[in-house]
Amino acid sequence: MKSAIATVIAALLLTSCASTGNPPARSEQGPGWYTVKRSDTLYSIAWRYGLDYHQLAQWNQFNVNEPIHPGQRLRLLKSHSRSAGASPSVSSKSSTGSGTGAGSSSSKSTSKSKTTSATGGESATMQNPSKWIWPTAGKPLNTFLASKLDRRGVNIAGKQGQPVLAVADGKVVYSGNGLAGYGNLIIIKHSNTYLSAYAYCRERLVEDGMAVKAGKLVARMGQKDNVAMLHFEIRRNGKPVDPLKYLPKQ
Numbered sequence: 001m002k003s004a005i006a007t008v009i010a011a012l013l014l015t016s017c018a019s020t021g022n023p024p025a026r027s028e029q030g031p032g033w034y035t036v037k038r039s040d041t042l043y044s045i046a047w048r049y050g051l052d053y054h055q056l057a058q059w060n061q062f063n064v065n066e067p068i069h070p071g072q073r074l075r076l077l078k079s080h081s082r083s084a085g086a087s088p089s090v091s092s093k094s095s096t097g098s099g100t101g102a103g104s105s106s107s108k109s110t111s112k113s114k115t116t117s118a119t120g121g122e123s124a125t126m127q128n129p130s131k132w133i134w135p136t137a138g139k140p141l142n143t144f145l146a147s148k149l150d151r152r153g154v155n156i157a158g159k160q161g162q163p164v165l166a167v168a169d170g171k172v173v174y175s176g177n178g179l180a181g182y183g184n185l186i187i188i189k190h191s192n193t194y195l196s197a198y199a200y201c202r203e204r205l206v207e208d209g210m211a212v213k214a215g216k217l218v219a220r221m222g223q224k225d226n227v228a229m230l231h232f233e234i235r236r237n238g239k240p241v242d243p244l245k246y247l248p249k250q
């Protein structure tokens with residue numbers, strides 16, 4: 001009889017422990033997460049996955065102007081759980097500001113400031129381009145089709161080494177060769193809405209952070225599959241759009 005009672009008590013204790021134990025640690029592995037590599041920038045990662053860089057920064061609780069670091073884990077999907085989407089530092093700040101009165105007001109102010117910094121923090125002087133120019137001389141080799149990876153822009157035929165120009169005023173936010181399928185790639189931010197990209201370059205002539213004017217020489221044309229060309233893209237809020245709708249008619 002005593003043995004049976006002891007067995008029941010042990011089972012109850014185990015059930016209680018299971019129900020009151022701490023939840024498992026948040027996983028930062030597998031689909032939906034990305035490990036930052038040495039040559040990455042916020043913009044190149046957003047470009048790789050077809051995301052708006054504003055959203056990517058917001059999902060990971062940092063300002064778009066904050067640097068990212070090799071080995072850092074970034075969320076690529078919007079979190080459906082408030083606690084899962086917050087970093088440890090954000091969670092601790094929220095818990096310390098959960099009082100009433102002045103403390104509550106301060107917490108709300110901090111929260112508002114954090115939301116603003118996660119999506120803003122950029123120069124208010126950057127405007128959407130009112131005029132675009134062609135990035136290089138040549139005829140398009142394809143038509144735009146967003147559903148096809150190799151047609152999310154236009155391939156412009158030319159000669160190896162010919163000039164590649166910035167299509168509008170902006171800032172270089174990526175200059176490297178870390179994105180598979182793009183070769184030597186340059187990404188220029190023209191406003192909070194528009195980015196342009198120049199791929200398959202033989203030579204990159206600008207670095208991250210450089211301000212450029214429309215017509216600035218940024219690269220030399222390279223080749224793809226033994227054909228001299230420039231692959232050119234424009235993205236609006238992270239999504240590819242048809243460059244021929246923005247460039248002047250030839």
